[in-house]
Amino acid sequence: MKNIKHYAFPSSVADAMSILMNRKYKAIIMAGGTLVGKTIPASAETYLDIRSLPIRDIKVKGGKLVIGAGVTFDEIDNSEVCKEWAEGMLSQVAAQCSSQLIRNMATLGGNIARPHSFNMFPVVLLGMNAEVMIETKDGKLLMPYADLLKESNLKPGENCIITEILFPKKTKDMHFEFIKLAKTKSSWESYVTLFFSNDKKNPKFVIGALSPRPFCAEEAEKAYAKNKPAEEIINKFQEAVSAKAKGYRAEAAVNLFKRYLGAE
Numbered sequence: 001m002k003n004i005k006h007y008a009f010p011s012s013v014a015d016a017m018s019i020l021m022n023r024k025y026k027a028i029i030m031a032g033g034t035l036v037g038k039t040i041p042a043s044a045e046t047y048l049d050i051r052s053l054p055i056r057d058i059k060v061k062g063g064k065l066v067i068g069a070g071v072t073f074d075e076i077d078n079s080e081v082c083k084e085w086a087e088g089m090l091s092q093v094a095a096q097c098s099s100q101l102i103r104n105m106a107t108l109g110g111n112i113a114r115p116h117s118f119n120m121f122p123v124v125l126l127g128m129n130a131e132v133m134i135e136t137k138d139g140k141l142l143m144p145y146a147d148l149l150k151e152s153n154l155k156p157g158e159n160c161i162i163t164e165i166l167f168p169k170k171t172k173d174m175h176f177e178f179i180k181l182a183k184t185k186s187s188w189e190s191y192v193t194l195f196f197s198n199d200k201k202n203p204k205f206v207i208g209a210l211s212p213r214p215f216c217a218e219e220a221e222k223a224y225a226k227n228k229p230a231e232e233i234i235n236k237f238q239e240a241v242s243a244k245a246k247g248y249r250a251e252a253a254v255n256l257f258k259r260y261l262g263a264e
């Protein structure tokens with residue numbers, strides 16, 4: 001923080017990009033500021049405050065749910081559009097963020113921009129096959145969020161801006177399960193976060209909090225899609241979990257998965 005020399009407050013994405021790409025400024029994006037204030041790189045000299053950018057809408061467009069990256073957790077929690085999507089699951093997830101103060105400030109874009117074990121929405125976006133619209137130096141880019149998690153050249157906040165998060169049309173009427181297992185409801189530091197979808201064609205078993213990036217138990221998903229016995233699916237899930245964590249957190253993840261499958 002001590003190296004910050006400038007504070008920029010652009011009102012268009014184009015202006016924000018020109019500051020971000022101008023090496024002279026050494027800019028870092030700040031949205032709600034709940035995380036960046038604690039983790040600002042020593043090299044940053046400009047706070048690029050994006051709160052005035054027109055990326056704060058929640059709408060349905062072309063059948064997809066489109067949430068602006070600048071939308072706060074509180075706005076998702078209270079949005080009528082979100083409450084009607086996937087049985088209101090996105091609103092319920094937003095409501096589980098630790099405190100009202102953080103929910104008022106924290107944005108969806110800020111939650112997914114950088115890998116962080118305890119952030120909840122990366123788990124949900126991966127599970128729902130969400131896409132992200134990104135502004136890069138070469139223009140707009142629409143990509144699956146799963147690809148952004150793997151991508152190493154795109155560094156949101158440093159060389160690109162996430163402007164929108166898009167949820168597929170088919171997820172509107174689907175049922176999903178999201179579990180945040182933590183010491184208290186207001187704790188950010190979950191032991192494990194889980195997202196389950198038992199869609200037969202495309203099941204999703206996503207695990208968060210055990211590593212900075214969430215991951216899918218892919219072999220368990222394949223076994224589920226092929227109607228394999230519950231024991232085999234659980235074993236595959238267990239293998240995926242134990243590759244990342246041991247002990248009570250891994251045990252809790254497997255037990256919650258068994259309960260979800262009705263195998264306990």
Ligand SMILES: Cc1cc2nc3c(=O)[nH]c(=O)nc-3n(C[C@H](O)[C@H](O)[C@H](O)COP(=O)(O)OP(=O)(O)OC[C@H]3O[C@@H](n4cnc5c(N)ncnc54)[C@H](O)[C@@H]3O)c2cc1C
Nearest residue numbers: 031032033034035036098107109110111119120157162188
């Ligand atoms: C006390 C406390 C409790 C918390 N509890 C929870 C919790 O329960 N659940 C949870 O999931 N998280 C929690 N968090 C984490 C944090 O609040 C969230 O990750 C929040 O969503 C970050 O959003 P922000 O707008 O504040 O991001 P910022 O802090 O402004 O930015 C975070 C990072 O994202 C980048 N960035 C932000 N927006 C964009 C964008 N549009 N495009 C590209 N890059 C961008 C920034 O450059 C920075 O690197 C908590 C944090 C604190 C301090």
